[in-house]
Amino acid sequence: MNAVEMKGITKQYPLVRALDQVDFVLKKGEIHSLLGENGAGKSTLMKVLYGMCKPDAGEIKVMGKTAEIKNSRQAIELGIGMVHQHFMLTPVMTVMENIIIGQEPVKGIFLDENKAREEVEALIAKYNFQISASEKVENLSVGEQQRVEILKAIYHGAEILILDEPTAVLTPQEVEELFTIMRELKKQGKSIVIITHKLKETLEIADSMSILRDGCLIESNVPVENANEDDLARMMVGRDVSLGIIRRAKDRKEACLEATGLMLHSRGKDVLKGISLTLYKGEILGLAGIEGNGQSELIDVLTGCQAPDQGTVTKEGKPLRGNARDFIEAGIGHIPEDRMTQGLILERSIADNIILGYERREKFSRKGILKKKEIDTYSARLVEDFRIKAPDADVLCNALSGGNQQKVVLARVFSEDPDALIVAHPTRGVDIGAMEYIHNRLLNLRDRGKAILLISADLDEVKCLSDRMAVLYDGQIVAEGRPEEFEDSTLGLLMTSGRQGGVK
Numbered sequence: 001m002n003a004v005e006m007k008g009i010t011k012q013y014p015l016v017r018a019l020d021q022v023d024f025v026l027k028k029g030e031i032h033s034l035l036g037e038n039g040a041g042k043s044t045l046m047k048v049l050y051g052m053c054k055p056d057a058g059e060i061k062v063m064g065k066t067a068e069i070k071n072s073r074q075a076i077e078l079g080i081g082m083v084h085q086h087f088m089l090t091p092v093m094t095v096m097e098n099i100i101i102g103q104e105p106v107k108g109i110f111l112d113e114n115k116a117r118e119e120v121e122a123l124i125a126k127y128n129f130q131i132s133a134s135e136k137v138e139n140l141s142v143g144e145q146q147r148v149e150i151l152k153a154i155y156h157g158a159e160i161l162i163l164d165e166p167t168a169v170l171t172p173q174e175v176e177e178l179f180t181i182m183r184e185l186k187k188q189g190k191s192i193v194i195i196t197h198k199l200k201e202t203l204e205i206a207d208s209m210s211i212l213r214d215g216c217l218i219e220s221n222v223p224v225e226n227a228n229e230d231d232l233a234r235m236m237v238g239r240d241v242s243l244g245i246i247r248r249a250k251d252r253k254e255a256c257l258e259a260t261g262l263m264l265h266s267r268g269k270d271v272l273k274g275i276s277l278t279l280y281k282g283e284i285l286g287l288a289g290i291e292g293n294g295q296s297e298l299i300d301v302l303t304g305c306q307a308p309d310q311g312t313v314t315k316e317g318k319p320l321r322g323n324a325r326d327f328i329e330a331g332i333g334h335i336p337e338d339r340m341t342q343g344l345i346l347e348r349s350i351a352d353n354i355i356l357g358y359e360r361r362e363k364f365s366r367k368g369i370l371k372k373k374e375i376d377t378y379s380a381r382l383v384e385d386f387r388i389k390a391p392d393a394d395v396l397c398n399a400l401s402g403g404n405q406q407k408v409v410l411a412r413v414f415s416e417d418p419d420a421l422i423v424a425h426p427t428r429g430v431d432i433g434a435m436e437y438i439h440n441r442l443l444n445l446r447d448r449g450k451a452i453l454l455i456s457a458d459l460d461e462v463k464c465l466s467d468r469m470a471v472l473y474d475g476q477i478v479a480e481g482r483p484e485e486f487e488d489s490t491l492g493l494l495m496t497s498g499r500q501g502g503v504k
């Protein structure tokens, strides 16, 4: 039986045909991976199914019955749930309150809290969600918040669950926890669509897959069983992709950026506890660690977004002071952790975003007046170089797919030729073709003598690109060495306990 059948789905935006006659089938009880490059139409197709995006043509059947899905409420009534990459929870409310919004069990006119609590707790236990219903959402980790989103969809009766890049923001440990839950949901007969750019994950979790390219479905319902990563890459991108080929730097030891004794107290605790590190010219230093151990604050301090309570940051011997703009002027590039809140102004064009923070450069402005023509030519070139999928650079960033937004941030920072780069999660949400391109650009910057600090939740990425690695745990650097000196198991222990062998 098919849980979902979509036929002839077409969606035309003013300048882009996002979906072109797409036929998509999801079988009941399967985990189906929807693959495709950035901008291929994956999110759009799933938003059509979830009633968030109205197609121009096509028809949808849910559990065998023709359905007209005009909005998400109708989708939910049909048993469809969707977890977006950007969570839509209310931080100040509890898990429980977030889950029952929109469907409070009513006793008389009062909310029957006990009944709701029992139901939610039964679900938590059944699927082993490992969260507490009374905890406030703001106190939860990213992985836990995601579990709340899934729980919420199930509580509202989802039999069909859509997960749009659920793993992009998770640590490897959290990914495994998510997969355990997905397997359990499948066992209970639920049908799941997962979108991911990590081919390894498709191979691990999915039963079958479909591939979109430029709005067209080019492969449908291919069994995953006998496929390997190279096959998937080739089908998706249309050529061979070479990732993970290690090219280490030549030994060069000229310091560029130096941090000494950084201390920072924030959110009621010490988050940086005396961090010292040196970024050398022509070297990538990879920082491994589980989110929440001080990486965000360290990035903030190294990029001038926040001043440390104690300690200094110097570049080639000179102290760096001031705000983020001063740091940019001093030649420190910054790829921020979260492109939605820090990296981009979504309501502005690609061109505006490409010069964001660099407006004062001579090539972009003269006496405070922007050089429109130069900016246009420059941004048009970057759109092409970075293969940002957009008709032109005047397109607003909120009309771009997730991966293409990320490419705008990278295009801006990489092209400004900074001396040192603080790079957080550079390939989060980008497809493997783009990942290959970004890795090559990073290695190329390094080979040209730039000093790079790479922070990534993707350990494979850190290990493959770094010349030197450091592990951050609880506001301190607990180990440092060459990537090949770290066994995976040692690294895991260092990241979770700060110790190489056993409990702290």
Ligand SMILES: Nc1ncnc2c1ncn2[C@@H]1O[C@H](COP(=O)(O)OP(=O)(O)OP(=O)(O)O)[C@@H](O)[C@H]1O
Pocket (backbone or CB within 6 Å): 013, 014, 016, 017, 018, 036, 037, 038, 039, 040, 041, 042, 043, 044, 045, 389, 390, 398, 399, 400, 401, 402, 403, 404, 429, 431
């Ligand atoms: N609101 C919109 N207005 C105009 N164009 C849009 C809008 N939303 C999406 N598009 C375009 O539709 C195409 C498909 O976008 P979609 O978000 O579905 O891609 P995707 O496959 O999810 O990519 P990614 O892997 O980067 O998330 C893209 O070219 C995108 O720019």
Ligand SMILES: [Mg+2]
Pocket (backbone or CB within 6 Å): 042, 043, 044, 401, 402, 403
């Ligand atoms: Mg998408």
